Ligand code: FES
């Protein structure tokens with residue numbers, strides 16, 4: 001199966017990232033993407049001035065009108081040209097059709113923002129199942145708007161970071177001293193064939209590339225958990241992968257969430273935004289910061305174990321191609337994933 005990134009809905013970020021800014025810029029699959037909010041609507045376009053090609057935003061985020069720093073062209077929130085200083089004397093354009101920003105399609109699933117480089121993009125409903133979309137909307141309704149963010153520069157490809165999330169058997173080894181102490185992975189029995197677990201499914205169409213995994217887990221409760229509504233009822237470990245670049249997990253049935261935005265830099269480097277958020281508090285709660293600090297410390301500790309493992313794999317990437325791999329039955333999903341060809345920009 002071959003996929004072109006230009007045809008996909010790509011995760012950008014959440015509306016919560018706009019609480020003190022009206023724009024954010026992120027490099028997604030090699031393109032500098034702006035999302036701009038006029039406080040009613042969100043718009044997206046390439047960070048490229050149609051005059052002589054400058055980036056009109058050079059900071060990652062801020063609060064500003066859209067004005068190019070090179071010769072002062074300004075644009076409306078929707079990316080249409082607003083004004084060109086000294087236009088009549090200096091430019092004398094006879095025709096101005098081409099002078100708007102290069103706009104990207106944008107869709108919000110609850111608070112989660114997706115963009116598409118293709119102006120004739122398929123509906124996002126053709127990329128994600130109704131269940132996956134409904135889960136994002138449900139999470140949006142119940143997630144607190146304060147979040148913590150850590151940025152990780154991983155020396156491996158974004159595909160390798162997804163490879164490890166699809167690998168159930170890495171938990172007792174890679175996380176032997178952390179996650180597995182609490183989670184206690186129990187191997188499933190694939191000897192009789194597919195055990196019907198979603199980990200073992202194969203990829204036949206674009207919707208199969210995004211997956212939801214659930215495992216029952218009675219997470220150790222914290223005192224503060226009673227102050228929030230567990231989005232999915234608690235006592236279940238949930239994992240979602242929204243192809244290509246959003247991974248989400250909730251170890252406690254929707255009390256806390258961690259989610260990662262994978263932003264590829266090259267075949268062996270990925271910038272990762274790792275977010276942590278809790279469900280909404282039923283009453284004003286003053287100690288949120290300490291919950292966040294503790295959760296992100298533990299979460300990043302576990303996540304960096306994955307990163308280190310995949311940096312190890314990345315160093316052997318050429319040998320993997322040369323010698324090939326030996327998949328067992330539990331890895332049918334991973335095999336399909338690694339055989340997938342993704343044309344990046
Ligand atoms: S390059 Fe932007 S105004 Fe000239």
Ligand SMILES: [Fe+2]
Nearest residue numbers: 164174175306
């Ligand atoms: Fe892991």
